[in-house]
Amino acid sequence: MIAAAPDQTAPPLCVLGIETSCDETGVALYDTRRGLLAHALHSQVELHAGYGGVVPELASRDHVRRVLPLVRRVLEEAGETGDTLDGVAYTAGPGLLGALLVGASVARSLAWGWGLPAVAVHHMEGHLLAPLLEDPAPEFPFVALLVSGGHTLLVDVQGVGRYRILGESLDDAAGEAFDKTAKLLGLGYPGGPALARLAAEGDPGRFRFPRPMTDRPGLDFSFSGLKTRALTAFRDTPPDATLAADVARAFEDAVVDTLAIKCRRALEQTGHGRLVVAGGVGANRRLRAALQVMAADRGGAVFFPRAEFCTDNGAMIALAGALRLQAGERAGLEIQARARWSLEGV
Template sequence: MSTLVLGIESSCDETAASVVRDGREVLSNIIATQIPWHKAYGGVVPEIASRKHLEFINPVIRKALDDAGVTLDDIGAVAVTYGPGLVGALLVGLSAAKALAYSRNLPLVGVNHIEGHIYANFLAHQDLEAPLVCLTVSGGHTTLLYIEEMGDYTIIGQTRDDAAGEAFDKVSRVLGLGYPGGPAVEKAAQTGNPNAFRFPKALHGELDFSFSGLKTAVINTFHNAGQKGEELNINDLAASFQESVVEVLTEKTMLAAEKKNAKNILLSGGVASNERLREVLTAACKDAHKTLYFPPKVLCTDNAAMIACAGFYRLKKGNIAKWDLNADPRLGL
C-alpha cells in the first residue's frame, strides 16, 4: 500500500505545501512566494514573513490537497520543516502541521530544511545511490557533505562567512539588480564578459569556503568606479562575480569527490538553479568520470515536496516527532 505524505514548509519567505506518494511521486507542489512584499526592503523581513505565512498557510495546504485530488482522509503522515530558518516563520508551518496531525491522529515527522534540499534530488533521480558528495548552496548555507548512506551526513567543508546565495543577494543589492539576487545576477551575467574583472578566490586547495572577500572586492570595484566617475559595465561585473563563485564551488566539489573517492555528486539548494554552475560542474564531472545530479529548478529553491520526500524516509525509519517538537532556528544536520 502506498503512503501519501503531506509536506509543509515555512522556514523563510515561501509558504509551501505538497503531497508526495512514497517519497517519489509529486502529486502537488504549491508554493506561495512572498517576494513582492520583501522586495522593497532588498531582503527578507522576518516579521513580514511570519505574518504572510499566517495568511497563506491554510489556503496553500487546501490547494495542495485539491491539486493532488485527495482529502485529509487519504494522507498517511504530515512532514514539516522545524529548522533551520526564521523562528517566527517556522512556527507557523509547525503549528499548522501539529494541528492537522493531532486532529487526524496522523504521525508528525520533523524535517531538517537542509536535508530537504538534499532529498529534492531523490524526487528527480530514482536511481541515486550513496556514497555521495553533496554540495548544498542556498541563501543560508554553503556546505560540502559526505553521505555514506542516506541519513548519515558528514560535513567536510562549509563557509566561514557568507553563504553563496547570500553573496549573490548582497552583490545584487549593491549593483542595483534587485531581489532575490541570484536570478537577477544570473540574468545580467548572460550578456556580460566573465573575464572582464579578476577577483580573489579564498582558501584555495581547502574544502572550506569564504565569500566575504570576493563580495567586498566586487562591491569596492563598483564604488571606486562611482567615486572616480568612471563608466562601469554592470553586466561584466555580474558575470565576473558569478564566474568566480562558480569556479570556487566547482573546484572544491571536485576536490571533495576526489578525496572521498565518490563517483556520484549531488547539487542542492537555491543556487543549484544557476545555469552557469550546472554547466561548469557538469563539464568538470564529465572530465573526472563522475556523475552529477541536480533537481529541476522548481525543486532547488524552497518547496514542500522535498520536505514530504525527506519526511517519508524518516517515517520509514520510525522517526516520528513528539507533540512538543519545537522550531529550531539553528538546527544542524
C-alpha cells in the same frame, strides 16, 4: 549499493509536507509508490522587495495567511483527504523561528486532528534529498553541495540521516554574497537571479577576481572577500555602459570556479563518483554547466533537482518526511522549531 529512494517493499505512504522556514510557503503531497502527487508554492518576493530583504515578522504573518489555503488546494488537486494520508512532515529548522513555528504548529495540529504521525524535517536535509524527486535519482553514497542564501555546505552522504559535513562557509553563504553584491550594483531584490542575468551580458576578460581559499588545502568556503572585491572594482573603475555587467560576470565566474574546485576536491577526498547539487544557487546555469563538465571529466555524474525545487518548497519536505516515516521515526506531541540546527545532529 543502497538506492537513494523510498523502500518499495514497505507499505506505501502518502505524506503531506509543509515548508515555512523563510519567505516561501510550500505544501506538497508525496506518495512512496506514486511519487509527487501535487505541490503548491507561494513566494513572498513582492512582499519583501520594498525592504531589500526578508522582514521576519512579515514573513510569519504571510505564512499564517497562506498555509491552510495551500493545504486545501493540494489535497483537492491530488484527490486526497486527511483520512487517506499516512503522515504529516514539516520543516522544524533551521530558519526564521517565527516562520518555522507557523508551519510546525499547523502541521502538528493537522496530524493530531487526523490521527496521523508527524515528523520534523531538517530544512537542509530536504534540499539534500530533493534530487530524489527526479528520474534518474542518485544512489547513496554521494557528495552533496548545498548552496543557498543561508548555507554553503559540502556533505558526505552515506544514507538518510547519515551525514558528515566536509566543508562550509566561514562567513557569507554563496547566495548571500550574490544578493549583497547585487545590492552594491544597484540591482533589485532578490539579487542573485538579477546578478546572474546581468552577468550574462558581461565581458569575462575585463576583471578577474580571486578564487578564495582554493590556494590551500581544505573544503571550507569564504565569499565575503569577493563582495568587497566587486565593490572596489565597481567604485574605482571609471564608469561606462558595461561596467556593472562586467563586474557581475567576474563575481559570478569567481563563485562558480570556487564551488567547482571544492566539489572536485570533495569527490576526490571521499572517492565518490556522484555529486548532488541543491539549494537556490543550484539553479544558476553557469554553475550547473561547470559542475557537469567537472563531473564528466572524472567519469562521474552530477544530479540536480528541477529549477522549481532548488528554492524552498514543500515537495522536498514531503519526500524527506516519507523516508523518515518509513524508517520508523515519529515526532512527539510537542511543537518543534529550531532557528539553528546542525545537519550532523539530525
